[in-house]
Amino acid sequence: VQLVESGGGTVQAGGSLKLSCVASGYSTSSPTYMAWFRQAPGKEREGVAAIYRSGSPTWSGISPTYYATSVKGRFTISQDRAKDTLFLQMDNLKPEDTAVYYCAAGATLSTLIPQSYNHWGQGTQVTVS
Numbered sequence: 001v002q003l004v005e006s007g008g009g010t011v012q013a014g015g016s017l018k019l020s021c022v023a024s025g026y027s028t029s030s031p032t033y034m035a036w037f038r039q040a041p042g043k044e045r046e047g048v049a050a051i052y053r054s055g056s057p058t059w060s061g062i063s064p065t066y067y068a069t070s071v072k073g074r075f076t077i078s079q080d081r082a083k084d085t086l087f088l089q090m091d092n093l094k095p096e097d098t099a100v101y102y103c104a105a106g107a108t109l110s111t112l113i114p115q116s117y118n119h120w121g122q123g124t125q126v127t128v129s
Helices: none
Strands: 002-006 009-011 017-024 032-039 046-053 065-067 075-080 085-090 099-107 124-128
Touching: 002 099, 017 032, 017 099, 017 124, 032 075, 032 085, 046 075, 046 085, 046 099, 065 075
Parallel strands: 009 124
Antiparallel strands: 002 017, 017 085, 032 046, 032 099, 046 065, 075 085, 099 124
């Protein structure tokens, strides 16, 4: 399984960024969860948002989503199941959102606990000034 993030960068406070994560080799037919995490310098990795991923690539139903309190109302997690791509739309960014953002996959529960995920991307830097 390979997860590749993109879309990070530097933005002013109040601005927006959209992160993408392309998954390859992730062919499980079982439903799982994918998520975004972030880690700021000197801090532990924290969950940002998670989304239900159907085992079917033709899934067109509603996928439940979950958010950390700190980003609720500002960030939106979504996916293109057919293209196995995960997104994170980040609006009204704040300096405290500055971190390396990671895509993760493989949890069997709707959780933002890092240990529940067994596949990780390399991360993309987001800096809010």
